[in-house]
Amino acid sequence: MTHAELPRLGQGFYWQDLHEGQAFRTFSRTVTETDLVNFISVTGMVEAIFIEAGYDGGAIQGRPVPAALTYTLIEGFILQTMIQGTGLAMLELTQQIHGPVLVGDTIHATVTVTGIRPTSRHGRAVVDSRIEVFNQRGEQVMTYTARRLLAGR
Known part of the structure; x- marks a missing residue:
């Protein structure tokens, strides 16, 4: 077998490998203070509820993280395990937030x-x-629908 013929580790699903109703569960991940600090630093989401521990004006007890961070951590799992090498484009996304995610939540x-x-x-x-x-x-802290363009065989 030549180098090019070897199966690629981590290769995502082609659309032909999927069927309607098929379901998957991602790995779990604990959201850390470092995740929060890095995310708000890169995005500029320096809102008081995210940068000040124990912010008095906040409606959420604990150390909340932006919903965008929650979404991107999950998308990272999906990219790495389901669509790596086969995902061509995100076409549409609709998101609902049901509850907060805090530093320390998994x-x-x-x-x-x-x-x-x-x-x-x-x-x-x-x-x-x-x-x-x-x-x-x-x-359940978030629900979203995604419409993606996937490669075929």
Whole structure:
């Protein structure tokens, strides 16, 4: 077998490998203070509730993290395990926040394929999915739908 013929570790799913109703569970990840500090530093989300521990004007007890950080951590799992090398574009995203995520919370998600529509170009397909994010207590903290363009074989 030549080098080019060897299977690639971490290769994502081609759309033909998926079917409507198929579901996956991501790994879990504990959100750390370092995650929060790095994220707000890079994005400029230096809102008082994120940069001041124990901020008096906040409505959330504890050390909340931006919902955008929660979303990107889950998307990192999806990218690394499901669409690495096959994801071509994020086409649409709709997000609902159900509850806060705090520093120290451990999050994971379920990903359910809700639709697959092959395109007329290059064997690609538009793949829809519903992503439900949970904390360590099993509380749903976020739901989002994603429409992505995936490569085909």
